[in-house]
Amino acid sequence: MSFQPVKFYQTGTFTVGNRLLAENERSVQANMQRTNSLNSGHRACQGCGEALGARYAIDAAMQATNRQLIAANATGCLEVFSTPYPETSWQVPWIHSLFGNTASVATGIAAAMRVKGRSDVRVVAQGGDGGTTDIGFGCLSGMFERNDDVLYICYDNGAYMNTGVQRSSATPPAARTATTMAVGAEPGNVFGQGKDMPALAMAHGIPYVATATVAELRDLEAKVRRAMSFRGARYIHIFVPCPLGWGHAAQDTIRIARLAKETGVFPVFEAENGEVVSVSKIRRKLPVEEYLRPQKRFAHLFGKPPSTEVIRRIQELADRNIRRYGLLDAQGATP
Amino acid sequence: MFQIRIHGRGGQGVVTAAEMLSIAAFREGRHAQAFPSFGSERTGAPVVAFCRLDDKEIRLREPVLAPDALIIQDPTLLHQVDVFGGLARDGYVLINTSRSFEALGVGEIARGLRAERVCTVPATEFALKHVGRPVPNAALLGGFAAVSGRISLDSVAAAIREKFNGKVAEGNVAAASAAYDYVKNEMREAQHAQAD
């Protein structure tokens, strides 16, 4: 019979760590010596996806740069819950300036490092979807266009959570927010044209663009590592569920992120110099209802009668992603 | 203090003229101040630039309202803008033209001034001849040096060379010298005319 190569079926490649893996193959988060760049004691809500994503990303970046890292942070949940006087949770040199200028601040830091000959020190900028796709977009676009040596990370939870869940240009259609209430003839957020931030980043032709979710840690870490292997402007868009804003159970944060990927709602891929070079295939394809139903912000779609038409349109968007990025294998899903 | 006002159109190097004039004076150890009638005028629009010369520090920041000298780079402005406004009775006037004051329709004004202080010079022609472009400013400075005697041709040449370099500089210097000689010659003839 054909000999099957030994794989780690028990711990799979999906878990954070794996006692059967060699040290060098282990994830940063599995490491006992991990940096905890975002330390305990922060004031994020229970089950905060952003807190999770930020530690994953910055820990990976710190490892990739041998801890020669400086971070700039936009105003928002991440900034507020991590640095309320007199305590900070950050273990990296970190600066918060304003809501809309993070990319520029990072550019300034990178310029300072260049002029001081510290090419070993790398710079990350991070912000939420509001600080990235809305108020910070101008500065970000400028940073991309100049190809400044900065990795910009957007933690996308699809609304202005810090101010109480108001709509951002990253808020999905039909989602309820404080400024798109679930009332009237078309409850929830409008079906706009959307603002495909990763695609906009790619349109700048920058060296590296990637999307990731907090559900696939190894993938996220690999992308941060990859990003750090480039010089110039890089962008990673991380999908981070928000229990408070989305109205799902705190323990479901990772599950929701997984569902977003498995339904095609959030395509996970990598692009270099404006071209998609790899996609994370859907493993077990699911209809969008599976993703929408656990979230109160979509509860109005499942009333009596359910808004089948709206759900169909959301499914269409997911299917478009699946087509556009080839998220399914020939046989439909990947093991 | 001696104040010069230069009238011209955007693109004719009016502001540069004032600046070069200030540089020339500076090189002669005097204090000088040059500034434009600030604006967002584009090519062809009327432009005014000012220059003050003095032996002590110049503190005054107002525009030149009562000029001791006028340099008019473009005669078509004569009837469009109040170019002679505030000109002192014994002021100097230098107009870039190959025509006469009468022909320009400002004979009366000219006659009201001291003959040896008003003059015309075909600066644009000199510019075309020596620089190859219709920029009369340098040539006019040469003419101004001749008519006013307030600045030496050498200083003007030096200022031109500070602003420009290479062929452009030398071309402009040549144009300035030519205009200088032209004006000197005109003035001589005018004196003879008076003498006769």
Next chain:
Amino acid sequence: MRKPFAITLDPGSSLANHTGTWRTTRPEYVDRLPPCNGACPAGENIQGWLFHAESGDYEAAWRLLTRDNPMPAVMGRVCYHPCESQCNRARLDTAVGINSVERFLGDEAIRHGWRFEAPQARSGKRVLVVGAGPSGLSAAYHLARLGHAVSIHEAGPVAGGMMRFGIPKYRLPREVLEAEVRRILGLGVGLHLNSKVQNILETMRGGSYDAAFLAVGAHIAKRAYIPAGSAAKVLDALSVLRSMEGAEKPLLGRRVVVYGGGNTAIDVARTAKRLGAEEAVIVYRRTREKMPAHDFEVEEALQEGVLIKWLSTIRQAGDASITVEKMVLDADGFPQPTGELETLAADSVVLALGQDVDLSLLDGVPGLAKKDGVVQVGPGMMTGHPGIFAGGDMVPAERTVTVAIGHGKKAARHIDAWLRGETYVPPPKHEPATFERLNTWYYSDAPKSVSPVLDLVRRQSTFDEVVQGLDEGNAQYEARRCLSCGNCFECDNCYGVCPDNAVVKLGPGKRFRFNYDYCKGCGICVAECPCGAIKMVPEEI
């Protein structure tokens, strides 16, 4: 650095903020009983030894396994592995091939000549074991490891009991059996062959034993009345199988009819085939669904050309033929005669209708209770007579080798306690690790690796072992398919997914600890634990 006041802060200072106070429920690590362990009649810690096998430490795996079962090589061949039918992985793709890994470990042990550690201390007590079958050998092994002096009295000429006389070579090669018996004897267990115990009390007195464990098995074939002609050749399955161990093989003829529906019937039919019978027909009065024989054995038999006549009973046996009557199942699933008869050609009829126990050695033992031809025992395997314990086929239980081995272990522990004047209290069982508690996303799909099977021709003509073993690659692959249901396998998920870094990793083999100073009780660790080894419990307020 003279830092500006308030706007500039020192790194990591938020540790001063104990967010654990927000918590209303707290996560706690638990261990749960994996279904395989729960289902193993021998009480093996299957998940435990698979854990070692995964990392390639086969000796550690074998040593853990043999803490409960001294005969993995045998078990890996003859056990009907109820563990696999309970395996949660079956709900995902297919059950983990526990049995084949066990066999691999057993064979590795034989190959490397691994031996059991001798007991630390001698108890000075003597224990008599009657019968060298699986149950007796198991009891002897455990008692010996507990430091007691054990001797086995076996009626037959060789050790093994049903493992030798009831199971054909092609399922259990004898050298494997002998190797594992030898290893047990290696612990200093005395074995007296051809010494049938006639009277247990005398024997005990004679050998001044402090206790006895009886495991004589069930060797008396059940007979059913079948009108048979003088020339008719009617044999019983047990003697047929037993004679296979002897010099001359039984003469069954070209067409053999086997009567019965148990595993023994299958064994005989397959044996007949190998002895050269053109036809081996099993006559069974009910349907395949109702057949007690294990499905995979029926399957193998059919592959080898064994025929089975369902819903039939033998009315009469002639010299070259038999008459069978068709049956139908009534509403309660019991077969009822139809009167419809049919004749089958048959050179011999082999009856495989089960066995009875020879309890003569117990005659006159006071306090002993017998019922339905077997000995009644208490929860500690002790008979009504103090000091005399019993197990295996002679007590009421399913009659399988694995159950017998389990009896041996159980009895040994109770005997040990009894000898010290105590009662053995088994440790409390963890609550079961059900499939619902798993987060199966984290296990990548990996169907069972099928053990190589001997090709048909050789199976039908020889007694070579039908099912071959796994090579190391497959064995490890198989071991790694284990989901580790209900018990932490250090996948680091909880450590990685905690948004508050409130999980402390204690290092290889040491698992994890919660730092309740910072745990906000979000429960992500519980939701994302693959094996359900964390539970949320409400905080007391």
Next chain:
Amino acid sequence: MLKQIEGSQAVAEAIALCRPEVICAYPISPQTHIVEGLGERVKSGALTGCEFINVESEFAAMSVAIGASAAGARAYTATASQGLLYMAEAVFNASGLGLPIVMTVANRAIGAPINIWNDHSDAMSQRDCGWIQLFAETNQEALDLHIQAFRLGEELSLPVMVCMDGFILTHAYERVDVPTQEQVDAWLPPYEPRQVLDPAEPVSIGAMVGPEAFMEVRYLAHAKQMRALELIPGWAGEFREAFGRDSGGLLHSYRTEDAQTIVVAIGSVLGTIKDTVDELRREGVKIGVLGITCFRPWPLAAVRAALENAKRVVVVEKSLAVGLGGIVSSNVRTSFTGSPDAVHAVIAGLGGRAITRAALARVFAAAQAGTLEPVTFLDLDRALVERTLAREREQRRSGPIAENILRDLGVVAARPH
């Protein structure tokens, strides 16, 4: 070395001599010539160890400067008018974070109506942003103030805004003495940050501060500015010793001895005022001038002392607090011990309106005569505004004011009066 150069070039020279490490540029008149000059120096290699970054907005310019400064680099940018307002949020942030960025503001009016000419509305709109604000009277002073600004800002860990009148100074050719690199290096030590983003010693900069400490943070910002009031005069002295001329300082009095009337002003208009005052002095008028160089922090005590013996004060200012009157004059009043009515605000030169000796002489005379209004708009075309007001009274939809006035005047662009 003496040079006859444009004011913008003089500033570019000064900045280059200060060894800036990061310069952010975004075009807006009339500051463009400064960053153009610097950009050329960096590109040509004349200015080394400096990153010149063309950003996409003034907001980004200040933000890049914030990042650079926080990472320990000496950062500079320049702007004007709308640009300063567009970066306003970041301007406050830079001072809040205590980052010693130096910025030139080429003072210009603020629209609407859009107007590119000089006045002080832009700088005044940011007077409470926490930056030190210095105003240059001449191009020489503009040059010198930039050199002082870096040292002052870096000593106090505060950003400094050097204001110079757009066009009037930035575009004026005049004599300046450009110091040598040695002189500047001797005067200006390398930037040693109070706080810095450094992987070797990680800190979090820009924490969220609540009511429990915000007052204190603000007080400390105030205290730092007060400290500047102590440092500046001393440094002006040091500067004189090092460079041989008077530049900077908090304020300068001119012929104020025995002056009954003191004219207060900031920026380049002081020259015209001094000439006017000289004429009046010749006529025996007891009038003097007080020029204020340091507007923020406000040199309360120094101004009070300078105005001690004045009977009346005329503040000529190029900014208007709509609905109040003067801005500088409001500050002056806080320093004037006499009756507040004796402090007159003369709003002049808005949107580039020329301020002439003649006009100034008139208001000073009026002041002497005691007939000067509390708030006067210099050279205001009364008839014109009356007509406009009348028009607005007559018809509801009277149209856009600016365009109506231009139509009324029959011109398309302002010209010198």
